[in-house]
Amino acid sequence: MAPKKNVYLIGFSGSGKSTVGPLIARKLKMRFYDTDIIIRRKFKKTIERIFRDIGEKGFRQLEEQVIYNVVTFIRPAKVVALGGGAFQNRKVVQLAKESGIVVFLSCSQAELFKRMNQVKDRPLLKVDAKTEAKREEALKKRISSLMRQRQDGYTKADIKISTSDRTPVQVTNMLVKKIKQLYADD
Secondary structure, eight states: OOOSSEEEEEOSTTSSHHHHHHHHHHHHTOEEEEHHHHHHHHHTSOHHHHHHHHHHHHHHHHHHHHHHHHHHHSOSOEEEEOOTTGGGSHHHHHHHHHHEEEEEEEOOHHHHHHHHTTOOOOGGGOOOOSSHHHHHHHHHHHHHHHHHHHHHHHTTOSEEEEOTTOOHHHHHHHHHHHHHHHHHHO
16 A cells, blocks of 8 residues: 655765665555656756856755745655755745655765765866866765754754665665655554
């Protein structure tokens, strides 16, 4: 039986939301939506290009509207992967908390660095440096800084699970069990 509430996945870029989300949705017999993918398709631009065109503040406004539309107009309950910084927006936090269970996929900074070191399409993780060593050092500092900024939002989750040193299947099985427990307690 599918849960009656939405499941929201939050966490830093590279924490596994887009990988684990479809697996969780399949096990819970729900549909999966990734707000970054919806934004890219709707505006026919990469996230990086949207940031360049309208800045982070403009992107966050688009993201809030897309999340509102997914939550409000798509039925029945679903699994939704939110962008890494979405939970800094109090309206998004309120919407998610009122309509579902929030799952924080945590990941160590070292693991995030490994996962994100060669990724080029995350505008907030772009760093300029003359050498590879300096770029890596700057990226580690940027990840650390963003994690500190977002920590308060991440603490609002109903469930927290680390994806470090776990396979997507292991994370999925652990989360499905916890989600079903929360629904049983409702």
